Amino acid sequence: MTKVRVALPVHLRTLARVDGDVEVPVGGDPTVDELLDALESAYPTLAGTIREHGSGKRRAYMRFFACGRDLSQLDQSTQLPEEVVSGAETFYVIGAIAGG
Amino acid sequence: MAGVRILVGTRKGAFIITSDGTRRDWKVDGPHFGGWEIMHLKGSPVDPERIYASQWTDWHGQVVQRSDDGGKSWEAVGNNFAYVGNPGTHQWYDGTPHPWDFKRVWHFEPSPDDVDTVFAGVEDAALFRSRDGGASWTELPALRTNSRGNDWMPGAGGMCLHTILINPANPRRMYVAISAAGAFRTDDGGETWHVATRGLSSNFLPEPEADIGHCVHCLAMHPTRPDTVFMQKHWDVMRTDSAGEMWNEVSGNLPSDFGFPIAVHAHEPETVYVVPILSDSEHYPPDGKLRVYRSRTGGNEWEALTKGLPQSDCYVNILRDAMSVDSLDSCGIYFGTTGGQVYASVDSGDSWQAIAEHLPAVLSVEAQTIP
Numbered sequence: 241m242t243k244v245r246v247a248l249p250v251h252l253r254t255l256a257r258v259d260g261d262v263e264v265p266v267g268g269d270p271t272v273d274e275l276l277d278a279l280e281s282a283y284p285t286l287a288g289t290i291r292e293h294g295s296g297k298r299r300a301y302m303r304f305f306a307c308g309r310d311l312s313q314l315d316q317s318t319q320l321p322e323e324v325v326s327g328a329e330t331f332y333v334i335g336a337i338a339g340g
Numbered sequence: 341m342a343g344v345r346i347l348v349g350t351r352k353g354a355f356i357i358t359s360d361g362t363r364r365d366w367k368v369d370g371p372h373f374g375g376w377e378i379m380h381l382k383g384s385p386v387d388p389e390r391i392y393a394s395q396w397t398d399w400h401g402q403v404v405q406r407s408d409d410g411g412k413s414w415e416a417v418g419n420n421f422a423y424v425g426n427p428g429t430h431q432w433y434d435g436t437p438h439p440w441d442f443k444r445v446w447h448f449e450p451s452p453d454d455v456d457t458v459f460a461g462v463e464d465a466a467l468f469r470s471r472d473g474g475a476s477w478t479e480l481p482a483l484r485t486n487s488r489g490n491d492w493m494p495g496a497g498g499m500c501l502h503t504i505l506i507n508p509a510n511p512r513r514m515y516v517a518i519s520a521a522g523a524f525r526t527d528d529g530g531e532t533w534h535v536a537t538r539g540l541s542s543n544f545l546p547e548p549e550a551d552i553g554h555c556v557h558c559l560a561m562h563p564t565r566p567d568t569v570f571m572q573k574h575w576d577v578m579r580t581d582s583a584g585e586m587w588n589e590v591s592g593n594l595p596s597d598f599g600f601p602i603a604v605h606a607h608e609p610e611t612v613y614v615v616p617i618l619s620d621s622e623h624y625p626p627d628g629k630l631r632v633y634r635s636r637t638g639g640n641e642w643e644a645l646t647k648g649l650p651q652s653d654c655y656v657n658i659l660r661d662a663m664s665v666d667s668l669d670s671c672g673i674y675f676g677t678t679g680g681q682v683y684a685s686v687d688s689g690d691s692w693q694a695i696a697e698h699l700p701a702v703l704s705v706e707a708q709t710i711p
Contacts, residue, residue: 251375251400255416285416289400293420301399335399 241267244275244324249335252290256283261330272304273316275331290333291316305332344666345410345708346674347391348682349378352700354393356411359695363672363686366695372414373405380661380704381411384450384458385508388708392458392474394445402444404460406474410710417474421445421462424481430464431493440464440489447661447704449504452511461501465492465518467530480530483516487524487533491552495519495574502660503559507566515569515584520555523571525584536584542574558660560602562609570612570639572602572660577614579639590639595626601663605688606671610638613673613689615658624655632675634689648692649683656681661704668709676702 243263248256256262264278273296280287287293290302296316298304304311307321307329323329346357353371372378376395384390389410395403402421405414427440443463451457456473466484468477483489483501492499503517512529515536522537541548542555555574562568571578571587575598578587591597596616605611612635618626625631630649633642656679666672673685680699685692 249399251397255400255403285403288402288419292401294422299399299401338398 241265242325243327244270244278244320245327245330246275246279247330247332247334248286249333251335252286252333255285255289257285258283266325269319270325271317271319272311272314275320276316301336301338303334303336305334306330342668343710344668344672345383345388345710346664346682346684346695347381347383347393347411347704347706347708348676348696348699348702349380349393349661349704350676350680350700350702351377354378354381354395354411355696355699357682357695361668363668363684366684368696369411371700372411376403378703379445380447380706382448382450382706383410383708384455385452386450386455388710390450390455390473392448392450394448394460396444402442404445404474418470418476421460421466421468421477422479423466423484424479427464427466427481427484428490430490430499433494435493437490442466443498446500446502447504449506452506452508459504459506459514461504461516463498463500464494465489465499465501465521467501467504467516469530482531483524483526483533487521487535488552489521492518492521493553495555503556505559505561505569507561508563509566513566513583515559515561517556517559517571519557520553520574522552522554523556523559523569523584536580537587538585539580539587540573540578541576544574557600558602560604560612562604565609568609568638570602570604572599572614574598574620577602577639590635592635592640592642594633594642595631599658600660601658601675603663603665603673605673606665606667607669608636608671608688611636611688612639613663614642615663615675617657623657628653628655630654630656630677632673632685632689632692645685645689645692647690648685648694659703661706662702664705664707666707666709672707674705674707676705678702 342361348355353374355370379394381393391407393405429437432438447461460468505515507513567583632645656677663675678701682696
């Protein structure tokens with residue numbers, strides 16, 4: 241079991257009642273979906289706010305970044321980068337630039 | 341002393357405006373959930389401290405908040421709204437089939453006899469019920485399947501179920517309204533439904549008197565007259581005295597019969613309020629004058645109420661869920677504008693004052709009378 245550091249957008253930090261980045265325990269070689277499963281397990285109010293209920297797909301206005309790369313379009317069954325699993329890098333959940 | 345709590349949903353958060361029974365001084369509390377769209381808040385008739393709030397953005401989707409202390413603190417509850425079975429398609433704006441997809445909750449209607457039961461009207465249009473205080477939600481699918489849901493189409497705001505009326509003496513009798521599908525009634529708590537649009541006519545439809553496709557904007561009912569319902573349609577103000585079996589137009593002398601909200605006086609079942617809007621393509625009051633119109637004859641004969649309301653250069657809109665009444669002895673009327681004002685009248689509409697200004701655009705207003 242390791243801990244992955246996740247940065248959340250401000251509205252989700254408020255919803256989860258956390259002040260900054262969160263650390264989420266995951267096992268083995270976790271995928272994007274497994275990280276998000278663990279995140280929602282630790283913070284149940286986030287269910288449905290990053291991925292759709294039912295389909296589990298990333299919501300249209302949400303983006304994922306890590307290690308300077310955009311991971312948004314990767315299949316969510318893709319394994320996380322080693323640097324994220326090791327704790328050297330943060331997994332960023334970011335709201336797309338839109339709205340007013 | 342009794343008091344009043346006004347629950348205001350806006351484009352950027354919720355505000356709670358309170359006063360004691362004199363309704364002279366008002367306190368604005370908020371924003372709650374700052375930065376989120378708050379489509380609607382409503383308190384339970386069983387326990388007014390229990391309030392449900394629909395919190396939403398395009399980024400994060402639907403969140404449902406519940407308060408058990410009158411809005412002082414909140415808890416996020418269930419937000420999984422899954423249609424029963426495969427809902428298939430409804431009509432898109434251009435008449436092509438479009439997959440049914442949950443977007444957000446437009447309206448909560450807490451049960452009149454059970455604090456943990458609450459109904460949710462959602463987009464894409466459907467009715468959901470929770471029996472555990474919002475923790476879990478179950479669709480009542482017969483509304484779609486009994487009423488030709490695949491023929492429904494969205495209005496400009498989306499294909500939303502925005503109005504839920506429950507007969508307090510017989511909660512199994514409910515009316516709902518959907519833009520742009522029409523009005524529907526159940527007599528068995530939502531197990532079966534039928535279309536309740538006979539008498540409606542909408543010129544934008546290929547068949548103006550078709551049973552499906554009317555853009556109903558809002559319904560209102562006095563709790564002691566459950567067979568009489570008033571309707572603000574896209575165009576036309578209507579009433580039924582037969583529980584929706586037949587509707588008759590009561591627009592009468594209104595300067596425009598286009599509008600969004602409609603409300604009934606708390607103590608006078610034949611006193612009705614609307615806010616005329618210039619047209620379907622010009623969503624602001626005629627002549628730049630913000631006027632509430634009151635009928636004390638159940639429609640047809642309307643008088644303009646202007647005292648305390650801006651009578652020049654006013655181009656705000658009043659959305660469908662943004663008008664409400666309290667039930668104090670002298671009935672209070674409240675409405676919010678897309679310009680961020682909340683107006684109150686404590687004398688049945690004779691005079692008005694702004695109790696909040698400069699809020700974000702107001703999406704909904706609900707008045708609670710606190711014992």
